[in-house]
Amino acid sequence: MPKLDLVIEELVTANRILAREEVVDSFGHVSVRHPDRPDRYLLSRARAPDCIEAEDIMEFTLEGDPIDARDRKPYLERYIHGALYEARPDVQAVVHNHSPSVIPFGVTGSKLKPLLHMCASIGHDVPLWDSQDRFGDTTLLVENMEMGRDLAKRVGPGRTALMRGHGAVAVGQTLRQAVFIAIYLEVGAKLQMQASTLGSIKFLTDAEVEKIINRTGPYTIDRAWENWCRRAGRKMTASA
Amino acid sequence: MPKLDLVIEELVTANRILAREEVVDSFGHVSVRHPDRPDRYLLSRARAPDCIEAEDIMEFTLEGDPIDARDRKPYLERYIHGALYEARPDVQAVVHNHSPSVIPFGVTGSKLKPLLHMCASIGHDVPLWDSQDRFGDTTLLVENMEMGRDLAKRVGPGRTALMRGHGAVAVGQTLRQAVFIAIYLEVGAKLQMQASTLGSIKFLTDAEVEKIINRTGPYTIDRAWENWCRRAGRKMTASA
Amino acid sequence: MPKLDLVIEELVTANRILAREEVVDSFGHVSVRHPDRPDRYLLSRARAPDCIEAEDIMEFTLEGDPIDARDRKPYLERYIHGALYEARPDVQAVVHNHSPSVIPFGVTGSKLKPLLHMCASIGHDVPLWDSQDRFGDTTLLVENMEMGRDLAKRVGPGRTALMRGHGAVAVGQTLRQAVFIAIYLEVGAKLQMQASTLGSIKFLTDAEVEKIINRTGPYTIDRAWENWCRRAGRKMTASA
Amino acid sequence: MPKLDLVIEELVTANRILAREEVVDSFGHVSVRHPDRPDRYLLSRARAPDCIEAEDIMEFTLEGDPIDARDRKPYLERYIHGALYEARPDVQAVVHNHSPSVIPFGVTGSKLKPLLHMCASIGHDVPLWDSQDRFGDTTLLVENMEMGRDLAKRVGPGRTALMRGHGAVAVGQTLRQAVFIAIYLEVGAKLQMQASTLGSIKFLTDAEVEKIINRTGPYTIDRAWENWCRRAGRKMTASA
Numbered sequence: 001m002p003k004l005d006l007v008i009e010e011l012v013t014a015n016r017i018l019a020r021e022e023v024v025d026s027f028g029h030v031s032v033r034h035p036d037r038p039d040r041y042l043l044s045r046a047r048a049p050d051c052i053e054a055e056d057i058m059e060f061t062l063e064g065d066p067i068d069a070r071d072r073k074p075y076l077e078r079y080i081h082g083a084l085y086e087a088r089p090d091v092q093a094v095v096h097n098h099s100p101s102v103i104p105f106g107v108t109g110s111k112l113k114p115l116l117h118m119c120a121s122i123g124h125d126v127p128l129w130d131s132q133d134r135f136g137d138t139t140l141l142v143e144n145m146e147m148g149r150d151l152a153k154r155v156g157p158g159r160t161a162l163m164r165g166h167g168a169v170a171v172g173q174t175l176r177q178a179v180f181i182a183i184y185l186e187v188g189a190k191l192q193m194q195a196s197t198l199g200s201i202k203f204l205t206d207a208e209v210e211k212i213i214n215r216t217g218p219y220t221i222d223r224a225w226e227n228w229c230r231r232a233g234r235k236m237t238a239s240a
Numbered sequence: 241m242p243k244l245d246l247v248i249e250e251l252v253t254a255n256r257i258l259a260r261e262e263v264v265d266s267f268g269h270v271s272v273r274h275p276d277r278p279d280r281y282l283l284s285r286a287r288a289p290d291c292i293e294a295e296d297i298m299e300f301t302l303e304g305d306p307i308d309a310r311d312r313k314p315y316l317e318r319y320i321h322g323a324l325y326e327a328r329p330d331v332q333a334v335v336h337n338h339s340p341s342v343i344p345f346g347v348t349g350s351k352l353k354p355l356l357h358m359c360a361s362i363g364h365d366v367p368l369w370d371s372q373d374r375f376g377d378t379t380l381l382v383e384n385m386e387m388g389r390d391l392a393k394r395v396g397p398g399r400t401a402l403m404r405g406h407g408a409v410a411v412g413q414t415l416r417q418a419v420f421i422a423i424y425l426e427v428g429a430k431l432q433m434q435a436s437t438l439g440s441i442k443f444l445t446d447a448e449v450e451k452i453i454n455r456t457g458p459y460t461i462d463r464a465w466e467n468w469c470r471r472a473g474r475k476m477t478a479s480a
Numbered sequence: 481m482p483k484l485d486l487v488i489e490e491l492v493t494a495n496r497i498l499a500r501e502e503v504v505d506s507f508g509h510v511s512v513r514h515p516d517r518p519d520r521y522l523l524s525r526a527r528a529p530d531c532i533e534a535e536d537i538m539e540f541t542l543e544g545d546p547i548d549a550r551d552r553k554p555y556l557e558r559y560i561h562g563a564l565y566e567a568r569p570d571v572q573a574v575v576h577n578h579s580p581s582v583i584p585f586g587v588t589g590s591k592l593k594p595l596l597h598m599c600a601s602i603g604h605d606v607p608l609w610d611s612q613d614r615f616g617d618t619t620l621l622v623e624n625m626e627m628g629r630d631l632a633k634r635v636g637p638g639r640t641a642l643m644r645g646h647g648a649v650a651v652g653q654t655l656r657q658a659v660f661i662a663i664y665l666e667v668g669a670k671l672q673m674q675a676s677t678l679g680s681i682k683f684l685t686d687a688e689v690e691k692i693i694n695r696t697g698p699y700t701i702d703r704a705w706e707n708w709c710r711r712a713g714r715k716m717t718a719s720a
Numbered sequence: 721m722p723k724l725d726l727v728i729e730e731l732v733t734a735n736r737i738l739a740r741e742e743v744v745d746s747f748g749h750v751s752v753r754h755p756d757r758p759d760r761y762l763l764s765r766a767r768a769p770d771c772i773e774a775e776d777i778m779e780f781t782l783e784g785d786p787i788d789a790r791d792r793k794p795y796l797e798r799y800i801h802g803a804l805y806e807a808r809p810d811v812q813a814v815v816h817n818h819s820p821s822v823i824p825f826g827v828t829g830s831k832l833k834p835l836l837h838m839c840a841s842i843g844h845d846v847p848l849w850d851s852q853d854r855f856g857d858t859t860l861l862v863e864n865m866e867m868g869r870d871l872a873k874r875v876g877p878g879r880t881a882l883m884r885g886h887g888a889v890a891v892g893q894t895l896r897q898a899v900f901i902a903i904y905l906e907v908g909a910k911l912q913m914q915a916s917t918l919g920s921i922k923f924l925t926d927a928e929v930e931k932i933i934n935r936t937g938p939y940t941i942d943r944a945w946e947n948w949c950r951r952a953g954r955k956m957t958a959s960a
Contacts, residue, residue, distance in 0.1 A: 026464035046459070047469030065249050074460070098358065100427075104435035107442050108353045108393065115827045117860040117886050118747065118818065137447035140357040165444055166357050187820075193434060193826035194913055204885055207857035215859050219766070219793070224746035227768030234848050269599065286699070288707030313699070337597065340667075344675035347595045347682050377687035379695050382599040405684055406597050427564055473684035526939070539827035553939070574894065578838065578908075584915035587835045588923050619935050620837040632721030645924055646837050649912035673914060 006237065007035050007175075008057045013181050013234040017225075018095065019050035020232040023182050027098035028167070029184075032175045033057065033080040038089070041081055045072035062086045063145060066087055077141055083148025084155065084171055091171040093178035098167035101189035106162040110196075112189055113203045119188035120212035121181045122160045122170075129154040130164040139153075140166045142237055160185055180221050241367035247415075248297045251282055252472040254419050257465075258337065259290035260472040263422050268337035268407070270422075271321040272415045274299065278329070281321055317381055323388030324395065324411055331411045333418035338407035339385050341429035343362065346402040350436075352429055353443045359428035360444055360452035361421045362400045362410075369394040370404040380406045381479060383401045400425055419468075420461050482537075486535045486717065487515050487655075491522055493714040494659050496576065497719045498528035500712040508577035508647070510662075511561040512655045514539065516570070521561055525552035526540050531589075542566045543625060557621055563628030564635065564651055571651040573658035578647035581669035586642040592669055593683045599668035600684055600692035602640045602650075609634040610644040620646045640665055659708075660701050723908065726957065727755050727895075728777045731762055733954040734899050737945075738815065739770035739950040743765050743902050748817035748887070750901075750902075751801040752895045758809070762799055765792035782806045783865060791866040797861055801955055803868030804875065804891055808822035811891040813898035818887035821909035830916075832909055833923045839908035841882045841901045842890075849874040850884040860886045876887055 011032050018024045033041035044056045058074060059067040060180055062082040070183040081094045085186050105112040105126070110115040112126040131138050140163075142148050151169065155161045159181055160170045170185055172178030179225070195201050204212070241249070251272050255260045265286040274280035284296045290419040298314060299307040302322040306314055318403045321334045344460075345352040345366070352366040369391050370380050382388050391409065395401045399421055410425055412418030435441050444452070481489070491512050498504045506528040514520035524536045529657040538554060539547040542562040546554055551640055561574045585592040585606070592606040609631050611618055620643075622628050631649065635641045639661055640650045652658030675681050684692070725818075732750050746768040764776045772875070778794060779787040782802040784792055801814045824848070825832040832846040849860055849865035849871050853854040862868050871889065875881045879901055880890045890905055890915045892898030915921050922960070 003827040026467040046463060049471075050471055051466055074730065093394040098356065101432065101434070101919070103356055103431050104438050107431075107435050109438040109442070115885060117824055127469060132445075137451060139451045140444075141455075161749050164442065165355060165448070190294055191820065191827075194821070195827050197437060197827040197913065197917060198824050198830040202884065204860075205852075206858055207431055208860060208885070211857060211859045215861075216430065223766060223768055226771055230768075230771060246585045266707040286703060288703055288710075291710055330553050338596065340671065341674070343596055343671050345677050348679040349670075349682070350678040362682055366683055372685075377691060380684075380688060380694075404682065405688070406594060433677060437677060506947040526943060528943055528950075531946055531950055548850070578836065580911065581914070583836055583911050584918050587911075587915050588919040590918040599786075611924075617925055617931060620924075620928060621932045644922065645835060645928070673917065677917060 003035055008054050011057055012052055013055055014175055015049035015052045015234040016234055017228040021183050023186050024097045025048045029075050030095045031121055032093045033085055040086055040154055042083055043078055046075045060165045075142055076119055079145050079148035080142045081234045082151040087152040090173055094176050095170045095176040095182040097182055099186040101186050102168045105189055106164045114188055114209055115201055115203050117212055119184045120209045121216055122153055122185045122188055123158045124206055124209050126160045127154050127161045176221050176225050196229055247402050248294050250415055252292055252294055254415055255289035255292045255473055256472040257419055257468040261423050262415055262425050263339045264289045264337045269315055270335045272333045273325055283318055283321055283327055286315045286316045291405055316383055319385050319388035320382045323385055323392040327392040330413055333412045333415040335410045335418050335422040337422055339426040342408045345429055346404045353433055353450055354428055355441055355443050357452055360449045362425045362428055363398045364446055364449050366400045366402055367394050368402045414459050416465050435474055483515055486686055490533050490655055491537055492532055492534055495529035495532045496595040496712040496714055497659055497708040501663050503579045503666050504529045504577045509555050510575045512566055512573045521565055523558055523561055526555045528535055555625055559625050559628035560622045561608055563632040570653055573655040574634045575650045575658050575662040579666040581666050582648045585669055586644045592667055594689055595672055595681055595683050597692055600663045600689045601696055602665045602668055603638045604689050606640045606642055607634050608642045656701050656705050723755055728774050730895055732772055732774055732894055734773045735769040736952040736954055737899055737948040741903050743906050744769045744817045745820045747794050750815045752813045753805055761805055762800055763798055766795045772935055796863055799868035803872040805873040806955045810893055812926050813892045813895040815890045816897050817904040819906040821906050822888045826884045827908055834908055834929055835912055835923050836920055837932055839904045841936055842908055842931045843878045844907045844926055844929050846880045846882055847874050848882045895950055896941050896945050
């Protein structure tokens with residue numbers, strides 16, 4: 001199978017996994033940078049992640065213009081993806097989601113930090129982007145590159161950000177890593193909400209986070225990926 | 241397929257979706273205004289939503305009299321539907337449900353408001369109807385048009401209302417929209433309960449709610465509908 | 481099918497429903513009074529409810545002696561059932577379970593009361609039985625008629641009781657009603673825990689509870705039963 | 721089937737059960753002492769528990785050296801298992817997991833104790849091991865025998881321990897017992913978090929715990945095992 005087709009198959013799998021693991025529902029999306037053209041990315045047409053097939057995957061410039069749209073309607077919020085690829089040459093994949101446990105942190109400003117070794121991947125802490133700050137009353141959707149770039153600035157050199165009243169983003173140096181981070185962002189948020197009802201939390205130290213991040217490679221991520229593929233009814237392929 | 245049959249099929253689908261998404265369990269119901277006779281509505285016989293088939297769908301006058309009951313027993317609470325169609329010519333569909341996260345708001349009087357962009361559809365805030373206020377000790381069921389009209393008054397020009405110790409109603413200008421609102425009413429209530437354990441909540445502003453409502457059309461709702469159909473094992477048809 | 485066989489089939493269905501609705505897990509049990517001999521009851525051999533087949537159903541005297549045990553090992557706690565049938569000639573079925581939301585009430589002494597119309601069936605409030613009070617340190621299991629009778633006294637003329645550190649019992653005038661009560665006991669407990677995080681709860685008034693109880697007959701219970709049968713993969717039969 | 725093969729089949733079943741009951745997800749592992757060589761143990765290669773087959777099961781010395789690795793990569797944290805078998809000749813099986821409800825106790829230092837009769841198996845209370853105490857900033861993983869032995873010391877003569885920011889361990893005198901304890905550790909932790917929102921908890925007394933532990937044998941554990949096998953799609957065999 002040509003490399004691009006493999007990447008597209010893996011992107012379909014990523015969509016199905018995020019749906020199965022309840023990180024996306026009818027909304028939310030995941031993209032991957034084009035394997036041959038770093039100035040482009042691949043993202044589904046506007047469709048619920050669990051329904052997506054290979055022929056739904058479209059190609060976009062970083063500005064969000066479709067290359068060959070045919071009759072496929074893109075996601076309104078594709079600018080999230082382009083702006084992050086533009087700002088971060090190291091980033092190869094982006095997830096945007098509204099998973100249930102991250103929302104409460106975004107609307108209360110309660111600080112989300114890793115408390116479990118598996119959650120170190122979300123980064124030392126998770127910054128919060130509020131569209132109100134610069135754009136005032138909007139639909140909260142990231143509808144243009146200006147908003148996308150403002151969000152990307154908030155992510156900075158990190159791996160995640162919360163979006164007030166809206167959701168979160170996670171970026172990765174591989175597609176599997178971005179999915180892994182998005183899933184453990186949800187896991188960590190849920191755990192932190194529960195732990196906070198019991199008492200004061202001892203979070204991971206900065207040095208612990210650093211050591212775990214340096215250690216979390218394919219040995220770890222592919223173990224989860226195999227399991228998630230099985231749960232989502234997808235075949236695991238060699239990493240594309 | 242004749243138009244009425246399409247509407248009935250869509251109503252069966254709506255029942256199955258609400259069951260699959262856990263907005264109704266063995267109880268709760270959804271109706272649609274008759275496509276040709278605005279003085280009538282379609283609603284299943286008294287049956288759990290996930291068991292309903294096309295032949296269960298009955299036709300009623302707005303007063304709740306069945307047109308051709310045969311041996312089919314209607315829901316006791318059909319007056320909820322008739323009273324809302326009577327009061328609101330713009331309303332084409334009504335959901336009544338007891339989903340788990342809305343109940344706690346109804347019995348504590350805690351104000352339910354949208355905190356997530358997807359929940360703007362529930363309206364600026366959700367009024368509470370308490371059958372005690374005017375009817376005293378009852379079974380809490382809406383058993384006649386008088387109670388139905390009192391509830392409809394509480395809904396007013398809005399999209400939702402809570403019913404103390406009982407559940408909620410959601411209305412829509414299409415069947416899909418009513419289902420969408422009922423589902424995101426449950427989602428929003430769950431998120432608000434969780435967020436309230438973390439701290440003070442920044443809800444959507446009134447202007448944000450307004451902008452999102454104006455933007456939420458078939459592009460958004462049909463994306464969810466396709467996903468919900470798939471989850472409920474129903475074929476998606478062109479909107480009836 | 482002979483009447484006894486119908487009752488046994490219905491009892492198997494009750495077991496499967498309670499398992500599917502997560503009111504019992506690997507433990508917990510449900511019995512029915514013998515249809516022809518009010519001094520006997522039917523209860524499975526010691527087996528997880530979701531595994532039970534018709535040939536597992538045994539017959540017991542109210543004292544808990546098996547009539548025809550063959551190689552079937554009875555539940556240790558069968559005395560719960562016999563003691564309730566002995567004390568309450570009106571009772572035709574008994575459920576004993578450890579469902580997750582009732583446990584917290586039993587161990588904190590927090591008062592469990594109906595807040596939702598569907599939960600009126602649990603009774604005006606739910607008494608708490610603590611085996612410590614009369615029997616001191618035990619395994620908490622109801623291992624003999626003396627303990628069973630003490631528990632039955634705590635149930636009194638009611639429909640439910642909590643057992644500290646252990647679970648709950650629910651009784652019904654039909655098998656379907658007992659299952660219905662056990663399920664809505666769990667539903668109500670979960671709702672009350674969640675509502676209590678939001679503020680002070682307005683419970684159903686005593687008169688509301690009374691009116692709803694008087695109204696909750698087969699029209700209501702069979703609607704749920706049909707749905708639960710479908711979910712549990714069992715055929716619904718005419719009420720045995 | 722030769723005895724070793726039976727033990728391996730039972731170990732595969734244990735993995736699948738722990739996955740199905742959500743005590744492990746993509747990570748976590750369970751081992752059993754070699755039936756003929758008490759100085760060795762059996763543990764899968766590094767793979768998600770729900771994906772494990774008989775051919776994934778490897779044999780290790782207590783020091784963690786694989787006997788016949790072939791191309792199979794072991795779990796990094798296998799030292800947890802060896803250290804516990806070394807310290808505790810009575811222990812025949814070990815579970816290490818990160819189930820969601822135990823984490824909050826580990827990071828807050830809130831004391832986890834049995835409040836339900838089924839949870840007495842976790843022991844009188846659950847000690848907490850914090851890798852920081854002796855090893856400072858690490859990846860939190862138990863990467864060598866020194867860390868494993870330190871953890872085993874914290875378990876002492878008990879049955880369970882929490883690991884701060886990481887998870888828990890459970891040990892048993894049979895494989896089924898270790899799985900039973902790990903599952904009820906999660907159940908108990910979840911119940912305790914919920915009960916703590918309602919008020920002050922009456923835990924089991926020490927004498928109650930003791931009596932229940934003395935009573936919990938195959939009659940109880942095998943009833944759950946049959947149910948868990950059925951849920952995990954595994955055949956129940958005579959205890960290996």
